[in-house]
Amino acid sequence: MAAEYATFGLAPAMRAGGVLADGDFQVHRDFVDFIVDGRPLLFRLSDLDAVSPLASDVPPAIFTAQVRSLLLETGPPLPGGRYVIYGCPECEDLACGAVTAVILRDGEDFVWRDFAWQTGAQADLEFNGYHGIGPYRFPGAEYRTALAALLDGTAHTRRRVLLIGARVALLAKLAAALRTIGIGADITEDAAGVPADELRAYGAVAFGRAVVEETRTAARRAFADAGVHVTHVDGLAPIVPLLVAQIEHALDRGPAERRRLTRLTATGDGADVEVTSPCRVRLTTYRLDRLRRTHTHEVFDGVLGPGGHRIALDTGTVKGESYVVARTPGSVLATAVTREAPG
The missing domain is CATH 3.30.2450 (Secreted effector protein pipB2 fold)
Structure with missing residues (x-):
């Protein structure tokens, strides 16, 4: 040929x-x-x-x-x-x-x-x-x-994340998980005092849910003053794999139009996923029960063709406060499960 x-x-x-x-x-x-x-x-x-x-x-x-x-x-x-x-x-x-x-x-x-x-x-x-x-x-x-x-040297990618929050034990577990998969992570309660040269090493900054708006604003100002753009991540829940997925998405520097996984939404009975080319997709649900314990379920693992797909979810795996993570080999998205309004 x-x-x-x-x-x-x-x-x-x-x-x-x-x-x-x-x-x-x-x-x-x-x-x-x-x-x-x-x-x-x-x-x-x-x-x-x-x-x-x-x-x-x-x-x-x-x-x-x-x-x-x-x-x-x-x-x-x-x-x-x-x-x-x-x-x-x-x-x-x-x-x-x-x-x-x-x-x-x-x-x-x-x-x-x-x-x-x-x-x-x-x-x-x-x-x-x-x-x-x-x-x-x-x-x-x-x-x-x-x-x-x-x-x-244009291939250099900033692959570090700054974790800001008050729950030290959770942040330590999250930092350890990120380091295990090859992403550098540092922990602080406030980014305002971090030198500008150090801030330029980060590709993302993640905030715990309990971080007040004043601290968030100060962190954003510190990065802006250092002349560096970073993606800001608002943690969905104190679940380490879920937070890792959010940070992975934030560090994705690939052009949006060239990503395989482009959309993820979820309700109590199903998740809507959109991909741009045939690829393997895995869906995992995370649920917090009344005692704040995490329940994890692998709900789908298969190859999907281009376009939108509706994947059914067992209501037992997504009742209460629940989240869904979708993965392809090159992309990851995370979302909260929303409840459809009655009527």
């Missing part, structure tokens, strides 16, 4: 980390995704939890080496002229599986072809090839300009 011309670009993306319903956790990863003809290439792989080699948390020397490899300034890392396009978000072991492709130069152009799922030294295109993806021919100047721009 001849390679047709396609546009090439890059955009920030993330692999959503989090504390899962079974007590396990996923590591948060920020990376740069490949944008082909205006759409993330990863979105063409419906049920893949993976990141590109251009991850912001790898050492600068390794990041630079990955960029230069994609520019074909160094030899291919795999036999047959193959390069890793997406790999395991938890490790770098090829045995976990990776999406690879042949990358070659044709005159001034760069061609990506023969995409495959690969778990060993050799790719089997007949059984593991992605026959509906590619080949793509990228104009050389556009391709080189996009990748070379990463070498000036």
